[in-house]
Amino acid sequence: xxxxxxxxxxxxxxxxxxxxxxxxxxxxxxxxxxxxxxxxxxxxxxxxxxxxxxxxxxxxxxxxxxxxxxxxxxxxxxxxxxxxxxxxxxxxxxxxxxxxxxxxxxxxxxxxxxxxxxxxxxxxxxxxxxxxxxxxxxxxxxxxxxxxxxxxxxxxxxxxxxxxxxxxxxxxxxxxxxxxxxxxxxxxxxxxxxxxxxxxxxxxxxxxxxxxxxxxxxxxxxxxxxxxxxxxxxxxxxxxxxxxxxxxxxxxxxxxxxxxxxxxxxxxxxxxxxxxxxxxxxxxxxxxxxxxxxxxxxxxxxxxxxxxxxxxxxxxxxxxxxxxxxxxxxxxxxxxxxxxxxxxxxxxxx
Amino acid sequence: xxxxxxxxxxxxxxxxxxxxxxxxxxxxxxxxxxxxxxxxxxxxxxxxxxxxxxxxxxxxxxxxxxxxxxxxxxxxxxxxxxxxxxxxxxxxxxxxxxxxxxxxxxxxxxxxxxxxxxxxxxxxxxxxxxxxxxxxxxxxxxxxxxxxxxxxxxxxxxxxxxxxxxxxxxxxxxxxxxxxxxxxxxxxxxxxxxxxxxxxxxxxxxxxxxxxxxxxxxxxxxxxxxxxxxxxxxxxxxxxxxxxxxxxxxxxxxxxxxxxxxxxxxxxxxxxxxxxxxxxxxxxxxxxxxxxxxxxxxxxxxxxxxxxxxxxxxxxxxxxxxxxxxxxxxxxxxxxxxxxxxxxxxxxxxxxxxxxxxxxxxxxxxxxxxxxxxxxxxxxxxxxxxxxxxxxxxxxxxxxxxxxxxxxxxxxxxxxxxxxxxxxxxxxxxxxxxxxxxxxxxxxxxxxxxxxxxxxxxxxxxxxxxxxxxxxxxxxxxxxxxxxxxxxxxxxxxxxxxxxxxxxxxxxxxxxxxxxxxxxxxxxxxxxxxxxxxxxxxxxxxxxxxxxxxxxxxxxxxxxxxxxxxxxxxxxxxxxxxxxxxxxxxxxxxxxxxxxxxxxxxxxxxxxxxxxxxxxxxxxxxxxxxxxxxxx
Numbered sequence: 001x002x003x004x005x006x007x008x009x010x011x012x013x014x015x016x017x018x019x020x021x022x023x024x025x026x027x028x029x030x031x032x033x034x035x036x037x038x039x040x041x042x043x044x045x046x047x048x049x050x051x052x053x054x055x056x057x058x059x060x061x062x063x064x065x066x067x068x069x070x071x072x073x074x075x076x077x078x079x080x081x082x083x084x085x086x087x088x089x090x091x092x093x094x095x096x097x098x099x100x101x102x103x104x105x106x107x108x109x110x111x112x113x114x115x116x117x118x119x120x121x122x123x124x125x126x127x128x129x130x131x132x133x134x135x136x137x138x139x140x141x142x143x144x145x146x147x148x149x150x151x152x153x154x155x156x157x158x159x160x161x162x163x164x165x166x167x168x169x170x171x172x173x174x175x176x177x178x179x180x181x182x183x184x185x186x187x188x189x190x191x192x193x194x195x196x197x198x199x200x201x202x203x204x205x206x207x208x209x210x211x212x213x214x215x216x217x218x219x220x221x222x223x224x225x226x227x228x229x230x231x232x233x234x235x236x237x238x239x240x241x242x243x244x245x246x247x248x249x250x251x252x253x254x255x256x257x258x259x260x261x262x263x264x265x266x267x268x269x270x271x272x273x274x275x276x277x278x279x280x281x282x283x284x285x286x287x288x289x290x291x292x293x294x295x296x297x298x299x300x301x302x303x304x305x306x307x308x309x310x311x312x313x314x315x316x317x318x319x320x321x322x323x324x325x326x327x328x329x330x331x332x333x334x335x336x337x338x339x340x341x342x343x344x345x346x347x348x349x350x
Numbered sequence: 351x352x353x354x355x356x357x358x359x360x361x362x363x364x365x366x367x368x369x370x371x372x373x374x375x376x377x378x379x380x381x382x383x384x385x386x387x388x389x390x391x392x393x394x395x396x397x398x399x400x401x402x403x404x405x406x407x408x409x410x411x412x413x414x415x416x417x418x419x420x421x422x423x424x425x426x427x428x429x430x431x432x433x434x435x436x437x438x439x440x441x442x443x444x445x446x447x448x449x450x451x452x453x454x455x456x457x458x459x460x461x462x463x464x465x466x467x468x469x470x471x472x473x474x475x476x477x478x479x480x481x482x483x484x485x486x487x488x489x490x491x492x493x494x495x496x497x498x499x500x501x502x503x504x505x506x507x508x509x510x511x512x513x514x515x516x517x518x519x520x521x522x523x524x525x526x527x528x529x530x531x532x533x534x535x536x537x538x539x540x541x542x543x544x545x546x547x548x549x550x551x552x553x554x555x556x557x558x559x560x561x562x563x564x565x566x567x568x569x570x571x572x573x574x575x576x577x578x579x580x581x582x583x584x585x586x587x588x589x590x591x592x593x594x595x596x597x598x599x600x601x602x603x604x605x606x607x608x609x610x611x612x613x614x615x616x617x618x619x620x621x622x623x624x625x626x627x628x629x630x631x632x633x634x635x636x637x638x639x640x641x642x643x644x645x646x647x648x649x650x651x652x653x654x655x656x657x658x659x660x661x662x663x664x665x666x667x668x669x670x671x672x673x674x675x676x677x678x679x680x681x682x683x684x685x686x687x688x689x690x691x692x693x694x695x696x697x698x699x700x701x702x703x704x705x706x707x708x709x710x711x712x713x714x715x716x717x718x719x720x721x722x723x724x725x726x727x728x729x730x731x732x733x734x735x736x737x738x739x740x741x742x743x744x745x746x747x748x749x750x751x752x753x754x755x756x757x758x759x760x761x762x763x764x765x766x767x768x769x770x771x772x773x774x775x776x777x778x779x780x781x782x783x784x785x786x787x788x789x790x791x792x793x794x795x796x797x798x799x800x801x802x803x804x805x806x807x808x809x810x811x812x813x814x815x816x817x818x819x820x821x822x823x824x825x826x827x828x829x830x831x832x833x834x835x836x837x838x839x840x841x842x843x844x845x846x847x848x849x850x851x852x853x854x855x856x857x858x859x860x861x862x863x864x865x866x867x868x869x870x871x872x873x874x875x876x877x878x879x880x881x882x883x884x885x886x887x888x889x890x891x892x893x894x895x896x897x898x899x900x901x902x903x904x905x906x907x908x909x910x911x912x913x914x915x916x917x918x919x920x921x922x923x924x925x926x927x928x929x930x931x932x933x934x935x936x937x938x939x940x941x942x943x944x945x946x947x948x949x950x951x952x953x954x955x956x957x958x959x960x961x962x963x964x965x966x967x968x969x970x971x972x973x974x975x976x977x978x979x980x981x982x
Binding site for chain 2: 027028040048063067079080083085087102110112113117164170174179185210284316318321
């Protein structure tokens with residue numbers, strides 16, 4: 001190794017590290033930042049990347065350099081390398097430097113964590129998040145009593161605490177845009193708190209394998225301005241007794257089919273089922289045009305399929321995926337309207 | 351004729367005993383149910399559950415694992431004629447055999463059989479995930495396929511294939527004629543196919559195979575259909591096999607080293623398996639316990655994990671991970687050993703910092719027991735546990751770093767022979783460094799909260815277990831192939847295998863880091879539209895990885911049958927296994943070796959590791975002498 005070799009090697013490591021760091025930071029890693037925690041975690045990630053890339057680059061560069069410089073050339077078949085058994089100095093260095101890096105990173109992480117898991121202020125809004133195979137429902141306390149919804153609504157810039165519970169197996173309540181998650185564990189209440197900081201609608205994902213419908217346990221959270229949130233909660237509170245059907249008139253069936261009833265947690269049929277009349281193309285569940293026609297299903301049959309979906313399963317599909325809670329999330333009038341709509345659509349009278 | 355066959359240990363008797371076993375279980379189940387007036391008296395699932403536990407024991411008896419012990423226990427004469435030792439034809443590989451070399455090959459071949467099945471399942475998983483929505487399989491089958499994929503590759507491939515390589519190599523390396531307990535060794539091996547076949551049979555169970563992941567978290571696993579029982583019980587057999595082998599290694603290494611083979615003259619593969627065996631013996635009983643509790647919950651209505659009956663859901667995870675985190679090192683430390691052997695031999699240099707390499711293994715063993723709850727940062731356990739577990743986890747990076755830096759330093763100024771084993775070894779260093787770095791990132795709780803249970807985890811574990819463990823396994827298989835078979839593999843095919851795997855492995859798993867951080871959860875048969883492009887790329891690349899293993903398979907089979915003869919020491923290595931013929935004599939050594947120096951004294955003029963008592967005074971040639979060093 002000449003001095004020139006050393007300089008070249010060092011230069012390659014520095015340049016490659018810089019390129020690596022720039023590349024890694026330029027990638028769009030995270031979803032949008034939806035909570036107060038998100039910027040802190042994203043910054044932490046950047047720090048981890050900046051520390052990690054040079055370590056990887058140094059190891060691989062020295063290795064590749066060795067292979068380039070000292071690979072066996074013709075005529076060297078019987079040669080051995082020099083009998084270097086070690087170097088206490090080097091070994092001390094590569095024990096101490098990682099120790100310092102580790103100490104720094106864990107300190108940073110610990111401070112950040114203490115910050116994230118700090119107990120919320122008294123009087124913070126509480127949302128009860130309940131996991132069940134395979135849907136979430138969200139229960140918010142309002143002045144007029146609790147409101148249960150299938151879609152989560154939150155006001156912007158107001159702290160909120162989630163109390164997460166499960167009724168059956170372990171689920172995991174995760175909003176990628178918020179960056180935090182926690183398991184919903186049967187028998188205990190878990191929680192975290194944060195402040196939504198961005199208006200819009202974000203995905204709610206179940207992150208712990210919970211059975212057949214795990215992949216489909218995806219819902220949304222909508223962050224609203226304080227005024228719109230108040231209006232929405234008032235509307236939902238009022239609505240929760242007499243949902244959509246109370247409005248009366250035509251088109252209720254279609255509305256329920258396409259959009260469900262967020263106020264009560266009834267998920268939309270069209271999210272999973274194809275029905276030509278409604279223009280939905282979901283493939284998670286059976287194609288209703290085909291299946292119901294083939295079965296020559298009566299209105300009563302359809303009603304039973306909605307209320308008790310596991311009783312009979314279309315060929316090629318599995319039990320336990322379609323929510324079995326429509327009897328409780330919809331009123332009799334809504335069920336009637338929905339059944340009528342599906343029946344007439346399939347029969348071509350819709 | 352038939353009666354004679356059934357009296358002899360072997361497959362006929364194993365079949366007869368197995369049928370007998372089913373009948374006994376049927377009798378037990380119906381008899382007990384009748385005695386306790388349970389209605390109905392016949393219950394298929396009850397019979398199946400009991401059969402899963404008992405029929406394997408009948409099978410093992412039938413094939414002949416217990417013959418010698420039972421004969422001795424019953425007071426009859428036992429003959430120590432070594433009739434079951436060594437293989438004279440390929441048929442002997444299908445019998446109970448006490449030769450560690452036969453058992454080693456049995457282990458390796460059976461493990462690779464399950465690797466190919468498990469790999470095929472990975473192909474199905476990627477086919478399903480190639481596009482959003484449903485492609486080929488329903489969610490239940492999908493959950494089953496990825497669960498069996500992981501379970502097979504962990505319990506039936508990575509763990510046992512290392513045991514297989516070690517089984518073959520370790521007694522030779524330490525100058526022993528065999529393992530300390532050859533019959534226990536045979537029993538350990540035969541429990542493996544039992545476990546593997548049971549896992550595969552779960553697909554035939556009513557309700558489908560087990561589908562709760564290889565982690566089988568309660569209460570999902572407790573409420574699952576009977577297919578889950580195939581997991582809980584198969585793991586018991588795989589675990590028992592592991593424990594018995596580990597005890598065997600410990601006793602062998604402690605008591606059967608050749609004269610002069612002090613601990614600090616042992617090759618690092620021996621150190622690695624010594625450390626691994628310590629882990630197995632201490633940790634594996636915990637997974638056995640966790641699965642027994644699941645069985646008791648499922649079959650007998652215990653309430654270990656049922657909160658409404660006073661049970662505790664999180665306890666399952668604590669017990670499970672108290673094994674399954676050390677299991678990560680059980681799946682990695684033997685690979686570390688292989689890499690040290692390959693690098694020293696192919697770089698023609700002593701392993702850099704030998705003592706620290708040995709001590710760092712022991713440090714990992716010790717620290718490995720203090721980090722299990724880092725798998726549970728979002729599980730809902732007490733918040734305060736998170737910071738101590740983060741610190742211990744991060745500390746493991748230090749001994750692991752020592753190993754990586756020392757390997758790189760071993761390459762420095764060597765005479766590097768960049769052949770197939772060396773390519774896998776250097777490829778391993780790069781991939782494992784990446785896996786280690788993402789591991790340190792995952793240890794950082796604030797980040798882990800976001801990426802836990804996402805594809806970031808899937809990427810990390812595959813960098814560690816595929817880019818890590820599997821690369822070392824390939825390195826080891828290519829490295830000792832000449833010793834095991836007496837023939838050389840095809841070098842060009844070996845290199846092609848490496849480059850295809852290396853390139854497409856990275857295209858498969860690197861993007862998973864990205865989609866994980868972006869928000870794609872793991873263990874899903876369907877995903878949001880935004881991840882579609884990357885998933886298609888990943889699936890296509892994964893198929894090439896799958897195909898590249900066929901090159902390996904072809905190379906191994908053809909070279910085994912008709913490769914060029916290898917000679918005793920094709921790599922010019924110093925360690926003892928290379929100083930005997932390829933394959934070695936039936937009891938390994940015609941003359942007892944005496945160890946006179948370290949295992950890696952490459953470049954030291956005239957240095958030898960071992961001499962043979964009756965061998966000529968000139969020790970077996972070991973290309974030591976000339977040194978390339980001084981010029982630099």
